[in-house]
Amino acid sequence: MDLWQPHRVYFEPAAKDTTVGKRVQQYCKENNIPILETTSHNQVRGIPGEDEKAKYAAAKKTLIVGMKRSLKFDVCRPSADYQFSLMTNCPGTCEYCYLFTTQGKKPYVRVYANLDEIYDTIDKYIEKKLPHATVFEAASTGDPLGVEHITGSLRDTIIHFGELPKGKLRVVTKYSNVDSLLDIPHNNNTRFRFSINSNYVIKNFEHNVSNLWDRLRAAGKMAKAGYPLGFIIAPIILHENWKQEYKELIDELHHQIGFEEKSFVTFELIQHRFTMNAKNIIEERYPNSKLEMDPEKRLKKWGKYGKVKYVYPKDEAQEAKEYISNLIQEKFPHGHIQYFT
Numbered sequence: 191m192d193l194w195q196p197h198r199v200y201f202e203p204a205a206k207d208t209t210v211g212k213r214v215q216q217y218c219k220e221n222n223i224p225i226l227e228t229t230s231h232n233q234v235r236g237i238p239g240e241d242e243k244a245k246y247a248a249a250k251k252t253l254i255v256g257m258k259r260s261l262k263f264d265v266c267r268p269s270a271d272y273q274f275s276l277m278t279n280c281p282g283t284c285e286y287c288y289l290f291t292t293q294g295k296k297p298y299v300r301v302y303a304n305l306d307e308i309y310d311t312i313d314k315y316i317e318k319k320l321p322h323a324t325v326f327e328a329a330s331t332g333d334p335l336g337v338e339h340i341t342g343s344l345r346d347t348i349i350h351f352g353e354l355p356k357g358k359l360r361v362v363t364k365y366s367n368v369d370s371l372l373d374i375p376h377n378n379n380t381r382f383r384f385s386i387n388s389n390y391v392i393k394n395f396e397h398n399v400s401n402l403w404d405r406l407r408a409a410g411k412m413a414k415a416g417y418p419l420g421f422i423i424a425p426i427i428l429h430e431n432w433k434q435e436y437k438e439l440i441d442e443l444h445h446q447i448g449f450e451e452k453s454f455v456t457f458e459l460i461q462h463r464f465t466m467n468a469k470n471i472i473e474e475r476y477p478n479s480k481l482e483m484d485p486e487k488r489l490k491k492w493g494k495y496g497k498v499k500y501v502y503p504k505d506e507a508q509e510a511k512e513y514i515s516n517l518i519q520e521k522f523p524h525g526h527i528q529y530f531t
């Protein structure tokens with residue numbers, strides 16, 4: 191898969207003189223990408239497109255380099271203590287994407303250039319929890335590897351965490367361009383996770399991300415580079431033939447990284463869920479989507495802030511949990527299933 195390339199890049203003025211800002215300007219120069227200015231991502235004007243669909247597509251090809259203003263980190267359970275953002279939104283266009291309900295009609299890919307301030311904040315959060323370690327998730331608001339070839343921010347962040355005895359970083363990705371991360375001093379402080387899924391889910395619902403084979407090959411490279419490794423199987427969808435396809439997935443994963451099976455590989459299992467708001471947006475954006483979102487077939491569950499989400503009925507979810515957990519335990523006896531949700 192070709193790496194994502196924006197069609198236009200907007201800079202907030204303060205971002206231009208930062209290390210990330212300079213890297214992005216260099217990238218634009220080398221690739222003939224127009225550079226524009228904006229005071230804030232809310233003020234971006236002039237995105238082309240005759241209708242909403244075209245405007246959405248053009249926004250997905252727009253990069254904004256700005257400063258992260260709010261430096262208060264949200265809690266991030268169950269995967270970490272806190273989450274912070276190197277970027278917001280994502281070059282990918284997965285039909286089930288969890289970002290739909292937060293990105294509105296203008297899903298510009300936004301990257302943050304004030305890394306020093308973000309790192310200072312991380313260090314302060316760690317200090318507050320000493321002598322215990324603090325775990326941070328860096329991929330809750332987008333997939334940072336999707337823009338790494340433009341910003342280099344993830345590499346810098348992994349190096350920063352490499353110097354923090356009590357700071358642990360967790361990243362998750364559907365991309366495979368890991369080469370720039372292989373030779374850096376991560377000091378085992380970054381757990382690098384790959385989001386993987388059955389062939390049916392990847393083929394029908396994941397677009398503009400790396401294919402499964404590339405992700406698995408990238409996982410093999412990261413394992414060889416000594417990174418603690420993890421896999422997120424999400425969203426688990428109980429499609430026709432799901433048992434066979436998830437079995438093939440775990441078999442293939444074992445085939446690719448089995449040589450590392452004595453190391454401590456983590457697994458996170460997340461069943462498909464949706465809110466009515468997300469369902470409406472997805473149906474508007476992907477009118478022919480095969481994504482099953484019939485509330486009648488699901489169980490209502492109250493989430494954070496009183497929001498209702500729809501998950502699989504208890505017996506179906508339990509069956510998926512047991513079946514996939516057994517597959518993992520069989521092939522990865524040293525692996526650790528962290529949760530099924």
Ligand code: SF4
Nearest residue numbers: 280282283284287364
């Ligand atoms: S890769 Fe992740 S963040 Fe990006 S579109 Fe797909 S689901 Fe959303």
